[in-house]
Amino acid sequence: MCHVVYHFHAEHVNTTTTSSTTTTSTVTTASTTTTDSANVLSLPHDTHSSGILKRHHWLPAEQRIHFKLVTLTHNTLCSIKPAYLHSLLNYHTPTRSLRSANTNLLSVPRVRTTFAFHGFSVAAPTVWNSLPSDIRDSSSTHAFRRLLKTHCFQQAFVSPLAAQLSVSDSASG
Numbered sequence: 001m002c003h004v005v006y007h008f009h010a011e012h013v014n015t016t017t018t019s020s021t022t023t024t025s026t027v028t029t030a031s032t033t034t035t036d037s038a039n040v041l042s043l044p045h046d047t048h049s050s051g052i053l054k055r056h057h058w059l060p061a062e063q064r065i066h067f068k069l070v071t072l073t074h075n076t077l078c079s080i081k082p083a084y085l086h087s088l089l090n091y092h093t094p095t096r097s098l099r100s101a102n103t104n105l106l107s108v109p110r111v112r113t114t115f116a117f118h119g120f121s122v123a124a125p126t127v128w129n130s131l132p133s134d135i136r137d138s139s140s141t142h143a144f145r146r147l148l149k150t151h152c153f154q155q156a157f158v159s160p161l162a163a164q165l166s167v168s169d170s171a172s173g
Contacts, residue, residue: 054157063152066127073106073124074144088121092129104136105129 053060059067076085092105106125111117128136135151138144 050157057153059149059152060156063156067148067152069120069124070127070131070148071145073128074138074141078141085120089124103133 050060052058058064072085073089076082076089080086090107092103092107106128108125108129109121111119111122116122131148131151135144135147138147
């Protein structure tokens with residue numbers, strides 16, 4: 001049996017095995033993450049965080065929560081696991097034949113308290129239904145997460161005026 005020990009450094013990962021062979025490989029993501037963290041920690045206290053988040057393609061807290069919630073919802077709808085969460089999600093079925101019948105929407109249960117509004121059975125369908133249909137209808141998990149991250153990033157960092165201009169430009173062109 002061969003045991004592998006990993007030693008992490010800022011620029012390299014040294015892999016040592018018990019058979020006295022050593023392999024060194026460069027890991028750019030580990031060094032980049034270390035550098036990014038060091039840069040963020042060394043900033044003055046009055047530095048605004050939105051520029052840092054945008055530069056590193058990190059989502060603000062609210063969008064990160066929505067990203068995690070919708071990703072969990074997508075995974076639950078695709079795999080029916082975990083069963084306790086899948087039982088809380090129901091597809092919207094209109095009483096009459098409507099065009100919205102095949103839009104991959106979830107039904108949002110009615111609640112009376114603010115506390116109940118923050119539960120998974122209400123929050124997940126609410127955020128899921130607010131997504132554009134092209135994101136909700138994504139075929140693969142990779143495509144879904146990529147489109148969702150782009151959507152959340154635009155929600156966080158694109159100004160309302162720029163969003164209106166891009167919509168009017170795409171409509172006219």
